[in-house]
Amino acid sequence: MxxxxxxxxxxxxxxxxxxxxxxxxxxxxxxxxxxxxxxxxxEPEASRLDKIRADLEEIEERAEGEAKEAVGKARERIHAYRHGEDAAPAESKA
Structure with missing residues (x-):
């Protein structure tokens, strides 16, 4: 130029x-x-979008916690299976 x-x-x-x-x-x-x-x-009131984002973050955290719990239970069941123990925990038997 x-x-x-x-x-x-x-x-x-x-x-x-x-x-x-x-x-x-x-x-x-x-x-x-x-x-x-x-x-x-x-301070303006939280907009609808902000409320939805907050709800989604809460749902994400809850889902993450549930997923960690499910993985923990699965690991326990695998460990029990590999060591010849009862594979199903007592609480889930029907």
Whole structure:
């Protein structure tokens, strides 16, 4: 790319950043007044998506615990089978 274009791109990017900072500074009092009038400082209620994510994390943890428990029981049964003990634990006999 031509050096002139590189320089122009650099200065345009810099000008854009400075313009954004200037607009943010100018609108700061307006934003503060808006937040004051609307109560924008309060923590918003958890959205439906956040609630679903929390539920899914809980289900995942529960499933992981159940899977670990099932693997543990399976290992016990395999160990018992290999050592000639009764393969079915007393609690699962019907």
């Amino acid at each position: 031509n050096k002139h274009f590189e320089d122009a791109r650099y200065y345009l990017t810099r000008a854009g950043k400075k313009a954004k900072q200037g607009v943010a500074e100018e609108l700061e009092p307006v934003e503060e007044k808006f937040r004051e009038l609307t109560g924008g400082d309060e």
